[in-house]
Amino acid sequence: xxIPVSTNKLLAHVADGVGYVTFNQPERHNAxxxxxxxxxxxxxxxFDRDDNVRAVVLTGAGGKAFVSGAxxxxxxxxxxxxxxxxxxGRVSGRGYGALARCxxxxxxxxxxxxxxxxxxxxxxxxxxFATAGSKFGVPAAKLGLGxxxxxxxxxxxxxxxxxxxxxxxSARHLTAEEALQCGLIEFVREDGELETSVREYTARIVQNxxxxxxxxxxxxxxxxxYTQRTDIAEIEQMIAACYDSEDYREGRRAFMDKRRPxxxxx
Numbered sequence: 001x002x003i004p005v006s007t008n009k010l011l012a013h014v015a016d017g018v019g020y021v022t023f024n025q026p027e028r029h030n031a032x033x034x035x036x037x038x039x040x041x042x043x044x045x046x047f048d049r050d051d052n053v054r055a056v057v058l059t060g061a062g063g064k065a066f067v068s069g070a071x072x073x074x075x076x077x078x079x080x081x082x083x084x085x086x087x088x089g090r091v092s093g094r095g096y097g098a099l100a101r102c103x104x105x106x107x108x109x110x111x112x113x114x115x116x117x118x119x120x121x122x123x124x125x126x127x128x129f130a131t132a133g134s135k136f137g138v139p140a141a142k143l144g145l146g147x148x149x150x151x152x153x154x155x156x157x158x159x160x161x162x163x164x165x166x167x168x169x170s171a172r173h174l175t176a177e178e179a180l181q182c183g184l185i186e187f188v189r190e191d192g193e194l195e196t197s198v199r200e201y202t203a204r205i206v207q208n209x210x211x212x213x214x215x216x217x218x219x220x221x222x223x224x225x226y227t228q229r230t231d232i233a234e235i236e237q238m239i240a241a242c243y244d245s246e247d248y249r250e251g252r253r254a255f256m257d258k259r260r261p262x263x264x265x266x
Contacts, residue, residue: 003043010039011061012047017054017206019047019104026062031071032117034078034088037095044098054206054213056102057198058125059109060118066110067118069139075252082243089148092117096150100124101221103214105205109198110134111191115173123154126217128185129198130176136184137173143255144247144263146239157224159183 003012003019011022021043023030047053060066078088099106099121108114108122110130115137122128138155140147147168156164159182167174179185189197205213242248247263254261 003046005039005043007033007035007039009033010036010043012043014047014050014053016203017052018202019043019050019053019056021056021058022061023059023067024061025071026060026064028071028073029065029068029113030060030062030118031068031073032092032121033071033074034091036071037092040095041091041098044095044102048098048102048104051210053104054210055202056104056106057109057202058106058121060111063111065113065118066108066134067115067121068113069116069118072143072252072255082240085240085243096120096124103217105213105217107198107202109194110185111194115139120151120154122185123151123158126220127187127201129187129189129194129201130179130185131191131194132176132188133191134176134179134185135173136167136176136179137171138168139171141168141171142261143251144242144245144261145251146242148239149235 001014003014005012009023009025011020011024013020021040023032023036025031025033025036044056047056058066078084105127106125108125108128110122110128111134112131113135114122114130115135116139119136119138138147138151152164152168155167159167163182166172174182174184176185176188180188187197246266247261250263251261
């Protein structure tokens, strides 16, 4: 059963008790646009309300990427400074929040690039299946933008501060094998086996007691909040300064010009 969605860049349907979300912008490696964030919030809220949906699977269209990050082509018009970042954040924050608060088990089915905001989306899932050729990373330091505290904290909770520092400082890509070893993903499958493996796994979930699973997930969500946002005002100011910096403008220009950026630190 297909679910009505406000944009064709995100598809949703329900089959055999599982709600499926497909990020559908393959020409941009499924980079997340603002309308996709809006639609993600709508769909996840609908799945959360629907008792016939026992689990949710997230995946990307086209076979080359799960989600390659934010749609940088929108940044000049919608995310070029701190004021615009605030508005962008309200929409994307609602989409991410609906995903993170979902009471059903959420599985990220990853094929190809899982970068930046795509990695944040995958981190909001309960479990991550990936093909052996998938790549993981956060390119924020190559663009000059500020990576939100919530994303850094989610990464650190999963793989630890040192591995998070490696991923964020270097902005390099991790292989699926590295991601598995450090706990970033839970399962690696060959490309032709991925969908069957996820389908078999979700069938197990659908057969199990939904109230038990809901209680378990609530406990896991409470545990994940052990790092509270207490005194991070200074961090927020540092993030805001990134968005108003010349380096961020240079990062956007270099991306559009297909050249290496020259960052100055201001």
